[in-house]
Amino acid sequence: xxxxxxxxxxxxxxxxxxxxxxxxxxxxxxxxxxxxxxxxxxxxxxxxxxxxxxxxxxxxxxxxxxxxxxxxxxxxxxxxxxxxxxxxxxxxxxxxxxxxxxxxxxxxxxxxxxxxxx
Amino acid sequence: xxxxxxxxxxxxxxxxxxxxxxxxxxxxxxxxxxxxxxxxxxxxxxxxxxxxxxxxxxxxxxxxxxxxxxxxxxxxxxxxxxxxxxxxxxxxxxxxxxxxxxxxxxxxxxxxxx
Numbered sequence: 001x002x003x004x005x006x007x008x009x010x011x012x013x014x015x016x017x018x019x020x021x022x023x024x025x026x027x028x029x030x031x032x033x034x035x036x037x038x039x040x041x042x043x044x045x046x047x048x049x050x051x052x053x054x055x056x057x058x059x060x061x062x063x064x065x066x067x068x069x070x071x072x073x074x075x076x077x078x079x080x081x082x083x084x085x086x087x088x089x090x091x092x093x094x095x096x097x098x099x100x101x102x103x104x105x106x107x108x109x110x111x112x113x114x115x116x117x118x
Numbered sequence: 119x120x121x122x123x124x125x126x127x128x129x130x131x132x133x134x135x136x137x138x139x140x141x142x143x144x145x146x147x148x149x150x151x152x153x154x155x156x157x158x159x160x161x162x163x164x165x166x167x168x169x170x171x172x173x174x175x176x177x178x179x180x181x182x183x184x185x186x187x188x189x190x191x192x193x194x195x196x197x198x199x200x201x202x203x204x205x206x207x208x209x210x211x212x213x214x215x216x217x218x219x220x221x222x223x224x225x226x227x228x229x230x231x232x
Binding site for chain 1: 161163209218222224
């Protein structure tokens with residue numbers, strides 16, 4: 001199984017809603033990531049979990065709250081979002097943390113959750 | 119600072135060869151990756167270079183020169199399905215303490231015409 005699965009694929013929410021994005025991988029990868037991607041832009045790193053511990057938080061607003069319940073799951077809790085937060089949210093995993101060298105840092109991306117905030 | 123440059127767009131003809139260049143300046147270097155991203159889809163891994171030279175994988179090859187901070191992705195026998203964005207990314211191992219990060223370029227949108 002070489003897949004990263006994300007749910008939901010599409011999400012429309014109001015600015016007062018609370019929702020969650022979910023990500024799952026069963027490749028035994030020890031690092032998991034959340035990226036945000038706007039149209040015609042490269043992915044922007046939001047959070048990194050390495051061995052289930054939050055190791056990078058790219059100064060993301062607190063209305064985005066990550067959670068890593070176990071080594072296979074990664075959630076992104078959303079609350080009080082703004083219309084400018086509308087984007088494709090990509091989850092990724094890698095065999096080991098980036099910086100460990102070699103192809104262990106190759107990212108496997110999920111298909112993404114396309115979020116629209118009204 | 120961190121800077122990765124690649125052309126914004128390129129156009130090529132089916133069956134031809136195209137070379138997508140990438141230059142980088144990063145505080146650390148632990149390898150360079152190329153990813154392919156079709157419109158509306160997630161990026162997928164194409165190649166990895168950490169030593170100077172050419173890595174060949176079927177129709178795709180990737181080259182690295184660390185001294186010049188330069189890489190290219192070479193696509194041969196272009197097919198219509200190769201129309202996609204190609205992202206160059208450098209692994210900086212010292213980004214956040216012991217946790218590295220991938221620094222992405224802005225991507226090159228390749229259009230393959232019949």
